[in-house]
Amino acid sequence: MMNAIKMKVGIVILGKIYTLTPEERKVADNDLNDPEKLNFQTDDEFRSSIVRRVRDLLPAGTETFDCQVLTENDALDVDEADAYVLVPFNAIDCVMAALHSKNRPIVVYTLPYKEVWSYGNVFYPYFLRDVRKLDEYLGIDPDTYLPESDEDFAEHMEALAVRHRIRNTKVLCVGEAMYEPYHSFNWGYEIVRLIQAKFGIKWYQMGKERFQKFFEECAPGNGSLIRNMAKEDRLPAEYSADNCEKAYNVYKKLIETYGVNAFTVNCLESTVHTACHTTSCYALSRLNDSGIVSACEADATTLIDMIITSYASDEPAFMLNPYLFPADDKLFVSHCTSPTRRSYKTDEKDQFNLYAYFEMRSLPCGLQILKQPGPVTVTGISHDKLDRMVIVRGNLVRNTAFPSCRTQVEIDVPGGIKKLAECYEGRHWAMVYGDQSRKIEKVNGLLGIESIII
Numbered sequence: 264m265m266n267a268i269k270m271k272v273g274i275v276i277l278g279k280i281y282t283l284t285p286e287e288r289k290v291a292d293n294d295l296n297d298p299e300k301l302n303f304q305t306d307d308e309f310r311s312s313i314v315r316r317v318r319d320l321l322p323a324g325t326e327t328f329d330c331q332v333l334t335e336n337d338a339l340d341v342d343e344a345d346a347y348v349l350v351p352f353n354a355i356d357c358v359m360a361a362l363h364s365k366n367r368p369i370v371v372y373t374l375p376y377k378e379v380w381s382y383g384n385v386f387y388p389y390f391l392r393d394v395r396k397l398d399e400y401l402g403i404d405p406d407t408y409l410p411e412s413d414e415d416f417a418e419h420m421e422a423l424a425v426r427h428r429i430r431n432t433k434v435l436c437v438g439e440a441m442y443e444p445y446h447s448f449n450w451g452y453e454i455v456r457l458i459q460a461k462f463g464i465k466w467y468q469m470g471k472e473r474f475q476k477f478f479e480e481c482a483p484g485n486g487s488l489i490r491n492m493a494k495e496d497r498l499p500a501e502y503s504a505d506n507c508e509k510a511y512n513v514y515k516k517l518i519e520t521y522g523v524n525a526f527t528v529n530c531l532e533s534t535v536h537t538a539c540h541t542t543s544c545y546a547l548s549r550l551n552d553s554g555i556v557s558a559c560e561a562d563a564t565t566l567i568d569m570i571i572t573s574y575a576s577d578e579p580a581f582m583l584n585p586y587l588f589p590a591d592d593k594l595f596v597s598h599c600t601s602p603t604r605r606s607y608k609t610d611e612k613d614q615f616n617l618y619a620y621f622e623m624r625s626l627p628c629g630l631q632i633l634k635q636p637g638p639v640t641v642t643g644i645s646h647d648k649l650d651r652m653v654i655v656r657g658n659l660v661r662n663t664a665f666p667s668c669r670t671q672v673e674i675d676v677p678g679g680i681k682k683l684a685e686c687y688e689g690r691h692w693a694m695v696y697g698d699q700s701r702k703i704e705k706v707n708g709l710l711g712i713e714s715i716i717i
Contacts, residue, residue, distance in 0.1 A: 268431040270424045273344035274317050274329040275362065277354035279305045282380040305331070305352060317348055317372060320417040322424045338362045346423050348372050351383025356390035363394055368406045368423055372416060404711075422705040425574045429710070430463035432570060435521045438471045438529025441562045454563050454646070461649055462567065462710065467521050471534040474517075478539050481516065484508030489545055489628060493617035498627055502619065506541035507628045514546050518555060525570055526550060529561035531622075542620045544599040544669075545628050551579045551602035552612075558582050558691070559600050565691035568644040568652070575706040576640070576699035579604050581632075584668065585641070585692050589680040594641065594657060596694060597671035601632040605696055621668050629669035633662055639674060640699040643689030644712070651713045653688050654700045678717035686715045 282301045287293075290301070303309075314329045321327065332338050332354060338361035341347075346368040349359060363369050371387050391407055398405040410416035440451040459466050486504025490496045498504065518526055528535060530543040543559055550557040556573050558566040565582055573580040579602035586595040599621065603612040614633050620626040641655040657674040665671060676683065704714040 268428050269324050269326050270322070270345045270427040271326040271328075271343075272321060272420070273341060273347045274314050274327055275338075275341060275347055275349050276305060276310055276313060276329070276331040276352065277349055277358060278333065278352035278381075278383055279331065280353040280382065281305065284377055284380050287380065313350055313374075317350070320413055320420065322421050325420075325424065332358055332362075334358065335361050341365075343367075345427050346370065346420075348420075349387070350374070351381060351387045353382040354386065356386045356393070359387065359390040360394060363390075363405075363407070368408070370408045370410065370416070370419060370423075372410065418701075418705055421702070422575070422709050425571075425706045426709045428574050429570060432462075432525050433465040433467065433521070433523040434458075434525045434527065434566065435467045435469060435517060435523040436527050436529075436561055436563065437469045437474045437517070438533055438535075438561050441529070441560055441564075450647075451563070454649070457649060458563055458567050464525075464567075464570075465523075467523060469517070469521075471529070475534050475538050477517070478509075478513050481509065481513050484510070484512055486627070490617060492615075494614040494633070495616045498617045498619060502627045504545075504617075504627045506539060507545045510535070510539065510541050510543055511546035511549050514543075514550060514557075518550075524555060525566065526555055526557040527561050527563065527566045528559065531560045536623060536626060540626070542599070542623075542626050542628060544620065544630050547600040548602055548615075548630055548632070551581075551600070552604040554579075554607060556580065557600070559598075560691070562691050564644060564646050564649065564689065565693065567649060568642055568689065568691075569693045571644070571652075571706060571710070571712075572640070572642045572693045572695055572699070572703060575703045576695045576697065577607050578695040578697065578699065579607065580693040580695050581634075581670070582691050583641075583670075583694055585643070587680050587684050587687075589684060592676050592680050594655065594674040594676050594680060594683075595663070595665070595671065596641065596674065596692070597665070597668040598691070599629045599668045599670060601630065601634070601670040603632055605635065616669075618669050631662075631669040631671075634659055634670070634672050635696070636660060637696065638698045639694055639696055640703065641674070641692055641694045642703060643687070643692040645688040646690060650711065651688050651715065652703075652707055653683060653686055653715045653717060654703055655683060655717045656698050656700050676717065683717045686717075688715075 442451045489504045547557040569580040581601040583596040583598040616631040618629045620629045645651040660673045707714045
């Protein structure tokens with residue numbers, strides 16, 4: 264994950280007595296008056312093998328520690344972690360409840376019956392039943408999980424790591440918040456508040472006059488860098504891209520100054536266009552390439568959509584306007600801030616053509632990123648409560664040349680555009696390469712967001 268904040272996981276071995284299932288199967292006509300002869304104690308070698316097994320299933324970069332807990336008071340003394348993986352042997356359920364009181368996610372990892380039999384497998388269901396009922400009564404999220412397989416465990420831990428990263432995200436917003444939904448300035452600022460309350464994100468705000476002063480005091484940019492990177496420079500020859508490069512340098516400096524890892528700016532018809540005489544398209548594209556999730560228009564709702572989609576998929580997200588055509592099951596999308604990087608897992612980049620800005624032709628720059636055909640995932644989150652998300656599995660067919668924002672593509676949607684229109688959420692949406700629907704759905708489940716997969 265780009266710019267990921269590492270999650271610390273405590274691997275806790277509960278109890279010490281177990282039976283190897285293959286050993287029990289060797290016994291013929293066993294005398295149950297002497298069952299202890301099949302008991303084993305968890306020695307260092309056995310515990311190490313369990314810890315290695317769990318670690319191998321955790322997301323890359325996860326910090327871990329491990330310990331053995333035998334009593335309730337042992338559990339109280341376990342070090343702090345961002346999540347606990349409990350491997351039950353013969354520890355009783357009150358030990359698990361003591362660990363649960365640390366208010367961190369609890370994942371119960373059980374060994375397969377074909378390998379190990381343990382008394383812990385009778386106690387952990389009591390724990391799960393009781394804490395879930397009690398937490399429901401108290402209005403608390405129990406945040407407990409029982410995986411059904413190693414694959415399921417790995418996916419859940421990956422989703423926990425994404426949620427941990429979201430909760431540790433810091434955003435800088437330059438200028439006024441977007442008046443959305445329902446074109447209400449109150450709701451625009453309430454969405455900013457909801458993002459902080461619902462997701463634990465830290466939000467910094469910077470007024471446009473202060474930003475303008477900061478911009479004026481920064482060194483000029485060299486627009487020839489942008490023009491030289493373009494596949495084709497279709498910007499009028501007399502236009503200067505210097506302030507586009509300067510905007511990128513200014514945003515980077517602000518991000519470093521505030522110590523944030525996500526960014527948005529009120530660029531549409533704002534001081535950026537008027538006093539700074541530039542656009543943010545190139546700058547935001549570059550920031551998304553670097554792993555700083557960045558949205559234009561101070562659209563706080565779409566920024567959280569992009570954060571979830573990008574973090575869950577570990578791919579750079581393209582903020583876009585969607586156009587729906589139900590007669591053809593076609594989705595057309597466009598905007599000017601697409602990243603060029605195809606994936607955070609590789610250094611491959613899409614080429615781009617350079618144009619004047621679509622909405623205001625007197626300004627540079629608008630980027631036409633030449634997107635690659637193939638599977639894509641498009642997401643849109645609800646503007647009012649941030650509690651529902653449409654997740655569209657599509658196939659990018661081609662780049663287009665309609666009178667719209669510069670980066671624009673046509674997408675086939677096998678799941679049906681009519682269905683999508685009838686459960687429509689959001690305003691701007693986000694797109695990433697590949698079918699990322701399962702990963703995004705898993706993260707949404709931990710964030711209290713309903714996923715509607717098309």
